[in-house]
Amino acid sequence: MPKTSLDFLASAPEVTRRLIGATLLVHGVGGRIVETEAYDREDPASHSFSGPTLRNAAMFGPPAHTYVYRSYGIHWCLNLVCREEGHGAGVLIRAIEPLEGMDLMRERRGLEEIRLLCAGPGRVAQALGISSAHNAMATSVPPFKLLPAPAKVKVISGPRIGISKAMDQPWRFGLEGSRFLSRPFR
């Protein structure tokens, strides 16, 4: 229990930036977070924008918990809830540098190429074995393990991917120079 534990109560972009470089494991499988995106309540691109529904309920639950949703009817995507309970903000985990449980991740993804194992939110969820069963769970207890980033990570930012609103907000964050990003920053 490091005293430098992550503060999920800060603003969504702040929490999102600080998650870059953090280590995320599920049942000991995962690695270092290298790409994230912020979503907030007053944010037309956020699932929480129009208030609570059955699907996004976890976004309005306690911080440091998960919000898992189905994307385009096919993939699962993992978010971490931030700000105070009931606010409706979260961080989308977009890419991870694979470090632990490589064999299991390769098997789940049906892929050898390490660079593409977790390069994208749907890919992250598949490699880590995330599904709706992992929705609204605390990240501080098993099967989850979340370790804060080291002090000196270099973070870059840019517009979010796959949205058509609030394009002006640079709420996508990445680890500078990482080759495990879903797409490069420019």
Added chain:
DNA sequence: TAACCGATTAGCT
């Protein structure tokens, strides 16, 4: 009908 996307294909530098 548009979405917090991935695999594939076709084209480019």
Added chain:
DNA sequence: GCTAATCGGTTAA
């Protein structure tokens, strides 16, 4: 090496 286009499913406005 890269980008753009296409299509596949569910959800919810």
